[in-house]
Amino acid sequence: MKFATMNCLDCGKPARGTVETVSSVALVNDPAPDGTMEYSGETEMWWDEQRTVRDPQGRVQLVCRNGHDWFSEVLDPDGLSFEVELPLPQSGQDEGSKP
Numbered sequence: 001m002k003f004a005t006m007n008c009l010d011c012g013k014p015a016r017g018t019v020e021t022v023s024s025v026a027l028v029n030d031p032a033p034d035g036t037m038e039y040s041g042e043t044e045m046w047w048d049e050q051r052t053v054r055d056p057q058g059r060v061q062l063v064c065r066n067g068h069d070w071f072s073e074v075l076d077p078d079g080l081s082f083e084v085e086l087p088l089p090q091s092g093q094d095e096g097s098k099p
């Protein structure tokens, strides 16, 4: 993959990676007799839902080793190793198909 802005805008270091979101389930133990529940200490990650964070223009969010982040265009989207959902910018149209 290739990014239009590969280096951090703050410190000049190269991107460490893309920022991703992924859902998970923090597992809980069976309820106690009084109905309370405690976390078991395990979290089940839903890796199939992992997505790259993008801005409304479709640029991906990158992060450097110093923790700075910025958005960049992807110059060769086919080079991404994971499937992403592009939020297509649509001017003058309603978003989604909610009733």
Ligand SMILES: [Zn+2]
Pocket (backbone or CB within 6 Å): 008, 009, 010, 011, 012, 013, 064, 065, 066, 067, 068
């Ligand atoms: Zn930086």
